[in-house]
Amino acid sequence: MPIISTNAIVLSSLKFGDTSLIVKCFTQQEGLKSYLVRGVLKSKKGGLKVAYFQPLTQLKIVANHNTKGTLHTIKEIQVYNSYQSIYQDVVKQSIAFFLSEVVSNVIQEEEANDALYEFLETSFTWLDSREKIANFHLVFLLNLTSFLGFYPDTSDREKQGFHLLDGFFTDPSYDKNVISGNECVQFKKLLETNFENLESLTFTKSERQMVLQTLITYYKLHVDSFRNPKSLDVLEAVFR
Incomplete structure (x- = not known):
C-alpha cells in the first residue's frame, strides 16, 4: 500500500x-x-x-x-493555507458549500491535474481574502469550464445570441438552447470579467440569479452527471 x-x-x-x-x-x-x-x-x-x-x-x-x-x-x-474568513462569513460559507458541491459533481479524474489544482487553490484563497465577493461564484463557474473542456467560444461575440449546447455565439433564434436579449447581454458581461477586475462587475440581484441559472443550464448540457446543487437555494437566498 x-x-x-x-x-x-x-x-x-x-x-x-x-x-x-x-x-x-x-x-x-x-x-x-x-x-x-x-x-x-x-x-x-x-x-x-x-x-x-x-x-x-x-x-x-x-x-x-x-x-x-x-x-x-x-x-x-x-x-495548509488556513482560511481567515470563509467559515465566519455566512455569504462566503454559502458560496463554499455551493462550489464544493459543484466541483465534487464535475471532477471525476483520479490522476494529477496541476493546472486545475492550482486554479482551485488560488480561487479559494482569493475568496477568503476579499470582501466584495457577490459575483465570485459566477466567475469561478465560468473559468472552471476551461478545465472541463467547454469554455465558450468567443470568436463571434458581436452576435446577439449564445448557443448553450454548441458553446458559441450566434444569431438569436427559436432554438431552445440559444439565449438572447438581456440574458445574453449579462452573460457577455461575465465573459469580460476575471478575478482581477471582478470587483468592478455589477449585476442586480435578478441579473445575478439569471446568469447563475444560465451557467447551471450550460453545465447540465455539457456534463452528463450534472444535477442541480442542493445548496443552490441557500446560495440564492443569501443574495436576495
Missing part, C-alpha cells in the same frame, strides 16, 4: 457509522480520492478534528492509498 504525501482540497464529507467520516478530496498528486477517517466524530483532544474536513479546506496530508479499493486512509494531516 503506497504512502503518498500531497496537498488536498476537501470537497465533501459524509458521516459513516457513529464516529467516522468518508471524506472526498481533490489531491494534487493523484486527483480525486476518498478517505475513511475513523473516530473523528468522537470527542477527544488532539489528533484529527472535524474542522479539518469542512468544504474547500486546503490540507497537507500523508495517506495510505489502497491499490485494491476506493477508500484510503490518512496517516498525517495539517491545514
Whole structure:
C-alpha cells in the first residue's frame, strides 16, 4: 500500500457509522480520492478534528492509498493555507458549500491535474481574502469550464445570441438552447470579467440569479452527471 504525501482540497464529507467520516478530496498528486477517517466524530483532544474536513479546506496530508479499493486512509494531516474568513462569513460559507458541491459533481479524474489544482487553490484563497465577493461564484463557474473542456467560444461575440449546447455565439433564434436579449447581454458581461477586475462587475440581484441559472443550464448540457446543487437555494437566498 503506497504512502503518498500531497496537498488536498476537501470537497465533501459524509458521516459513516457513529464516529467516522468518508471524506472526498481533490489531491494534487493523484486527483480525486476518498478517505475513511475513523473516530473523528468522537470527542477527544488532539489528533484529527472535524474542522479539518469542512468544504474547500486546503490540507497537507500523508495517506495510505489502497491499490485494491476506493477508500484510503490518512496517516498525517495539517491545514495548509488556513482560511481567515470563509467559515465566519455566512455569504462566503454559502458560496463554499455551493462550489464544493459543484466541483465534487464535475471532477471525476483520479490522476494529477496541476493546472486545475492550482486554479482551485488560488480561487479559494482569493475568496477568503476579499470582501466584495457577490459575483465570485459566477466567475469561478465560468473559468472552471476551461478545465472541463467547454469554455465558450468567443470568436463571434458581436452576435446577439449564445448557443448553450454548441458553446458559441450566434444569431438569436427559436432554438431552445440559444439565449438572447438581456440574458445574453449579462452573460457577455461575465465573459469580460476575471478575478482581477471582478470587483468592478455589477449585476442586480435578478441579473445575478439569471446568469447563475444560465451557467447551471450550460453545465447540465455539457456534463452528463450534472444535477442541480442542493445548496443552490441557500446560495440564492443569501443574495436576495
